[in-house]
Amino acid sequence: MKNFFSSFFLVLFLSSFIPAQKLSVVEIQKITDKSQGEFYFPRTSPDGSKIFFTSASYKGLWYYSMAEKKIIPFASEDGAGYEYVFSNDKSSVIYRASNLDDRGLRRNQSLIKRNLQDLQSEVIVTAKELSTPKVLASNNIAYMEEGNVILEAGGPHLNKTGANDMALYSVDGKILFYMNGTKKVFSPLGEGEYIWPSLSPDGTKILFTEVHRGAFISDLQGRILASLGKISAPNWSPDGKWITYMVEKDDGEFVTGSEIFACSSDGLHVFQLTSTSDVHEMYPTWSSDGSSILFNSEDGNIYSLKLKSE
Template sequence: MKHKLIVLLLTFCFVLSAQNIRIISQYELPLKNIKSAHYPTLNEDGNLLLFSSESYRGLYLCNLETKEVKNISEDQNAGYLPAFSNDNSKVFFRNTTFENGRRYDALESADIRTNSRQQMIKPQRNLRAARSYQNGAIVLADNKLYKTTFGRTKADIPVYISSENLKIYVYISGRRTLINPLGGENTNYIWASLSPDDTRILFTATGKGTYICDLKGKIISSLGYLNAPVWYNDRFVVGMQDKDDGQFITSSQVIMISADGKFKKPISHPDHIAVYPTASSKAGRIIYGTPEGKLIVTELSVN
């Protein structure tokens, strides 16, 4: 009887946890004059959304309050890992060019209000994702961490995480450290990202699953099979569980999972092939895409 009571209590606790995440509404984002939208990126406040074409060419901004859409750039790969500035007044994105068969990426910025544009980093080899920084951004290129700002700033350089050649590097105060959380010479890492509180790293090890570790590489939790994971907040992660036929994604659902890996909840509609989610805990909002180029907004409450 005592064992049954314990099981009942554990079941009750699980149900109670499940009730703490409530989907309020879910709808397709109306985008006028846009035939196809992919790779959504929300700002921290969750009121502005960036998206691109299926090939990452071009970058668009949607104000989720007014539903107004504006074209930020037509550059190749502008839609690959763009970032908002800390004050949401600017957008950082890449512009890819080729010279003698070699690829170069420049970091560009666009002012959302004035549409003015400025090159922040000249074309470089192996440009990585930019992280917003006080009055500018920091970005890695050719194994060098660059700070680029609109004028002087005395702010400390924040922690920066980079996936380089399928390895994870941590930059603290500009110092570069290689970490190998799962060990092994042939372990490949992708989708590495820093938690909102800058203390943990979310990553996927190809063929092994998704994990969270500390800044020294010590594993904190295992989240199982979860692709394209992003942080919702310090307590929850959002990602996709997809299946493919070797060429195309045949099914995929977006789920929310607790950072300790103990609780998960489906977010996407069961009829959707849901891919590449983005999230804002401040707005209580998750947006994912579909292969057809639709963007689906999910409003939710997480307690």
């Protein structure tokens, strides 16, 4: 009997790490129409009440209010829509803005923290060239300036870095891995051109793409755990069990097709979520609760794809 219960609880324990085996589409809803403006790269706010998006050139940020059912401007700066992040307390958006001179040339860059409620802005730092910001587990804000990782206080005080303070930067085809005050080049496949690195939600795995060999998942030491194939713009689900991505086709010059897929984080279960010849679905991201995937069409419409897992 003792062995029975030991085996029973072992099965329960292991099953908690096995993702759902099937994803299906419940519905696809158009959130914005290009008659309202051409928008791209959607993401939800942490509380799920807003869907953020930007322009094709990353100039400005807008959001669609789920409660008010309308588009609301949020930020107007050049570059504001590129790799922005939400603060850990869910109160603010932190983004990099390019400051231009009278000729339209970039003079310098600033990191700006903008409150979601009162829209008050705080300039964190201004320098000739800055990376996009990262929010660490310690609540500090990390960024790179002249190759150095610099920490700024995410709250009233700068917190000491903890065991889970990690950030990934993609710089000139290399992944720079910052962890607990140290920085190293992260090259799990050796020499290559690396893009789209991201940490799993639990901070134990790294998703990355090498442009000639495809997308992979590794542990923090670089040991490969899963190969996902030739895919583009992969993103973790909030629970870390799934990856969504797009698969593009082109004629060497123009995109001729693009569809949204999802796969289990071990790469074993793959589901095609869209299949259209007249709409090129691109750049998927997960909603904050993992129940939906947001994406844009090539011509600038924003969509929400509601999922069912079983």
